[in-house]
Amino acid sequence: MNVIETAIPGPVIIEPKVFGDDRGFFLESWNAARFREAGLDFDxxxxxxxxxxxxxxxxxxxxxxxxxxxxxxxxxxxxxxVAVDIRRSSPNFGRWVGVELSAANKRMFWVPPGFAHGFVSLEDGTEFLYKCTALYDPASEHSLRWDDPALAIEWPLEGVVPQLSGKDQAALTLAEIEGYA
Incomplete structure (x- = not known):
C-alpha cells in the first residue's frame, strides 16, 4: 500500500494495493501487520x-x-x-485537509483522534465505511460547524444547499467548541 502524507501531520491518505482483472478486483482494506509496518498501528x-x-x-x-x-x-x-485539527496545542489548530474518496479510486483516509471529521456525498447512493478506535459515546459527541468562516473549508457543493441533520444544523464554531488540549 502507498501512504500519502497530507498538509497536516497526522491524517494520511492510504492507497491499497489493488489486484484486478476482467472478473473484478481484490484489495485488503485492513491488515493489522501491514498497517503496523507502515507506521499505522491502531486498535x-x-x-x-x-x-x-x-x-x-x-x-x-x-x-x-x-x-x-x-x-x-x-x-x-x-x-x-475533511479532517480539521482541533487540538488547541497544535501549531495546526483550525487547519483542515480534504480528499476525494470514491469507489473508483479505492483510497482510504486516516483521521486521527484530535480531529473533527465530516464529508459531503457527491453522488446518490454513496456508501461510506469507517473503522473507529473508540466506541461511539453519545454523551461525548459534538459537532463543529461545517461552514464556519474561521475554517474556510472548500466544500465542492457547486450551488447545492447541503442536507444536514438537526445536530449538524446546531453545531458550534471553532471558537465555541471545547477542543482537545
Missing part, C-alpha cells in the same frame, strides 16, 4: 456504514472526551472527506 473497536444521497453533509463530528480515530473509505459513489 479498532467499532465499524460503521452509512448511505447518503448527493448533497448530504455529515459532520464535522468529534468526541470529547473519548476521541475516536477513524479509517474511512467509500465502497459506492464518492465523497469529499
Amino acid at each position: 479498532f473497536v467499532q465499524d460503521n456504514h452509512s448511505r447518503s444521497a448527493k448533497g448530504v453533509l455529515r459532520g464535522l463530528h468529534f468526541q470529547n472526551p473519548n476521541p475516536q480515530g477513524k479509517l474511512v473509505r467509500v465502497v459506492a459513489g464518492r465523497v469529499w472527506d
